[in-house]
Every structure is written in C-alpha cells, then in structure tokens.
Amino acid sequence: MTNYPPVGNDGQGEILARLERTNELLQRMLAEVAKTPSTHAIFVDAGYVYASAGLLVAGTEDRRNFDLDAEGLIDAFIDTARTIFADSRLLRVYWYDGARRRIHTAEQQAVAELPDVKVRLGNLNANNQQKGVDSLIRSDLESLARHRAISDAALVGGDEDLVSAVEAAQGYGARVHLWGIEAAEGSNQAEPLLWEVDSRRVFDLDFCRPYVTRKPVTLYENEGEPPPSRDEVRFVGAQIAAAWLAERGRDRLAELLPGDPYLPGSFDQDLLVEAERLLSRSLRGHPPLRRALRDGFWQHLRAQY
16 A cells, blocks of 8 residues: 555545555456456458468369368367467457358358357359458457457458458557468568568468368260250250349349340359259350350340349
8 A cells, every 4th residue: 555645635635545546446457457368369351261272272263163171271270379379268260251142151151150160241242252351350350359358369361451450459459460371473462461460470382282172173075975955055044043043032133134135254154154064064165055055044034024
C-alpha cells in the first residue's frame, strides 16, 4: 500500500483513496492476465490455397483437375502452429471459401464437420470468382483481436485486400503471421501484405505434395466408334439445364436469358465438361455437336420461363 502525504482537504483524500483502489484492481487484473494462456487462430483463404497448391503440385489452378486433402492440410497447419506458438492454445481454424448462393458443396460440408474448424462462405460470381471472402476475414480478425480472444493470428493468403484486415487486428494488439504456398513462378502474395505482417512462413513443394493429387486424364474418344448424334447431344444439353435449375436455382439461371444464344465463358466450359462426362465422349473438335449441346440447354431453359 502506497503511503501518500497527509492532505488537509477531505475531497483530495477521497480522490487519493479511489486512485489507490483503482491501482489495486489493475494489479489484480494484470496478475490474472499473466495466468491466462495465449490463444491463436488460423485464417485460411481456401481460394488462395487451392490455386497456389494446385499450380505448384499439379500444374493447374483449376479445382476440377485435382483433389485437395483439406483435412490433412488443415491438420498440418494446426501442427505447424502448435510448434510456432508452443505456449498458446488453438481457438479454431477459419476456412474461407466461395460457393454459389453461399450453399455448402459436399466438399465444404466435409470441412465444416471437422473439429475446431469453422467454414465461412463468400459468394461465387458467374466467372467463378470469390466475392466477399476478404471482408469476412477482416471482420473475424478484427472482432477476435478487439475482444482479446486471440494474441496471434496465422493468415494463409496473399491478396492485397487483406492488408486492412492485418492493420485492424494489429491495432488491437494481436500479432499477425503470414503463411503462404511456394509460388510456382514469380510471387503469389502481394508486397504490401508482406510489409504489414509481423512474420512470414512459406510452405514448399515437399510440404504441399502429400495433400494434392492430380486427377487422371479421361480419354473419351473411342477409336472406330462414331460420334454421338446431334439429337443425343441436344438431349444431354436439356438434361444438364434441368439439373442446374435444381442445383443453382431459377434466379441464377434466369440471369443468363438476356445473353441467349450465348453463354458466359465459365458456364459454357462447365456445360462442355459435364456433357462429356455424361456422354463419355469428347466433343472437342466437333463444333456442330457443341452447337447442338447449347441448343438443347437453351431449349429447356426457355421452356421454364
């Protein structure tokens, strides 16, 4: 207890007594904080991980051409954090991805069911580009730092738009550590992001290789067999349109109508890939059959509106 010099004014004495009690409370709070273990969280931009790891290991950014063992990779991230933050406990892993209408895919649902993992979904536009993911990361990072829920954040990503998320978290006293995937060529992380973080770690090819598997190339062409008929391909186009209406929703497909008879590049590619899967035949190099495929797709779509 600090001994203050005597004062003649009762008001001053009361103020000093209150200051004394405040100091005692602060000392108790600091003692409790010192006993509380540090906490860390891992924030993963799944779009960055798929693109970077796929290009590094499988030579492609297209998710359709490789499989990613998300569960194994998340475990590896957790193990790495456990080594780096030895005296800290894991709050959880946040897995940020995009999905049409923010509806979980089967793969995303499997990730969401993992222990200590929270899946947060942004949207996908017509070109399969993620929208809203960076704002979700910023919101979570800033909120957890503001409430002192974490002392360290491992951020797996590379977009310059994440700079504001880093600055927000650091403003509340959290340390932000940037993790990245080795670039197949050049750089896959923005320089302004590298400048802002407290530390950086890069996972190389040997680390990523066990979690990425390139899908085998399917040879659709059977030598000697005639190509499918235009009617057969047109029917498959209508079949795909019906399936997409059920899966993606009427509002989503209605957006395509003003472009009739043309499809956005991403839709046209998806249509081709799905038709080849159903037909077990390639339509590459057969322009009339591809036109028949689009005709069947549009014919079914027009009939629904």
